Amino acid sequence: MSYTKTEENYLKAIYSLQVKIGKEVSTNELASSLETKASSVTDMVKKLDKKELITYEKYKGVSLTNLGKEIAINIIRNHRIWEVFLVEKLGYKWDEVHEIAEQLEHIKSEELVDRLDDFLDHPSFDPHGDPIPDREGNIPVRKEAIALNELKKGETGIVVGVKNTDIDFLQFLEEMNLTLGKSIQVEKIFDFDKSKVVKTGQQTVTISKEVGSFLIVEKIIQTK
Amino acid sequence: MSYTKTEENYLKAIYSLQVKIGKEVSTNELASSLETKASSVTDMVKKLDKKELITYEKYKGVSLTNLGKEIAINIIRNHRIWEVFLVEKLGYKWDEVHEIAEQLEHIKSEELVDRLDDFLDHPSFDPHGDPIPDREGNIPVRKEAIALNELKKGETGIVVGVKNTDIDFLQFLEEMNLTLGKSIQVEKIFDFDKSKVVKTGQQTVTISKEVGSFLIVEKIIQTK
């Protein structure tokens, strides 16, 4: 099933307001968020309710169904991945990309955004620092910075610093593509020497326990 | 001024048919090309005529005004540049990209496509081999293959082959980014030894007369 741009924008707005205020979203709140009139909102929420994307009761506001939430999060995912592309690949400033991403987020193709996500090495946060949901709708949360060594198998962290500034070490990291902001996933830990196989983007590299102790990462937790 | 997706698709269809059949485009031809009904076409062409994007006379078909042609060519430019992106950067096959490019071509932002064009090193042809108009609407035409040396200052060629297959030479080309399909612009020719300063994408390199004689290019001519 596919939805109109307008429907998607309503779902996105309802999602954001719902997260912000934590209860049913009123007609007026939606109207002002979408810069439209309350009467237009009433019409549209009836339609979305009929499609089971939201639950709507007269005079009681709306909230998203599971399906509606899934769609809203997917649009937000599209938006933020496009923003990363615009900034990282096309050289836009982070404050110039919102408008264009508002358009690109509605392009109909799951595969396109997945490929773009690959191309961008699976970023966890957009250029504004907002979390990028994964394909399943899990939303990453930044945690306190820890050494890479503290990550367990399967966990993901984002490089936020180093504990060793030797030029050789920094050049090594550059070489391995383990630079600031990069997302690293631990694929395997060897028991005998605690060295690790980690993945950044397409690359898979093995790093020693020593390197792992010098790399500071923010552990990413995916939450529903 | 900005146009709706539908208006843009009409202009694009009229342009293609006009190029193909060389005279006024009839209502039925347009209807079948756009997979819609003749009555819908009549309505829309009246509207486009009123906006001075086409000239329309009852029962006589339509043709594009200069403005309409400009817009049509611009949409085609967008489409083909996005196709290059999808194939070269996201790894799509050339026969998988049309649908998505049909959506992306309508994104409203001149700057976006210009930046994308930079990012892709100003391709002259899309993955199907169709020419990509430049920002002014000039359309490149492939000419017979010649040696790079035969290009004059300011002219552009696309690398289609080499006359020397020494591994050293090929590695040199790889290094200089002068690989198959790359577009090369001659910036300067030194009289005394006929060496050339050429540009590929962001890079500017100097190559000797000898290298220039081994590189086979198709000269690109921009035509209105």
Add this chain to the structure above:
DNA sequence: AAATATTTTTAGACTTATCTAAAAATTGAA
């Protein structure tokens, strides 16, 4: 050149998303 076939246009209707203005329901204050 008249009759027939084809193409094109018109008329009227439908859908989506919007609006204004008025009516109805809810909320909050005295």
Add this chain to the structure above:
DNA sequence: TTCAATTTTTAGATAAGTCTAAAAATATTT
């Protein structure tokens, strides 16, 4: 708890783009 203020809904209209069915114009055939 009743009356006023606010919010929400309804009713009816508008614009873009589409459709069907019928009328009008053009093209083709004999």
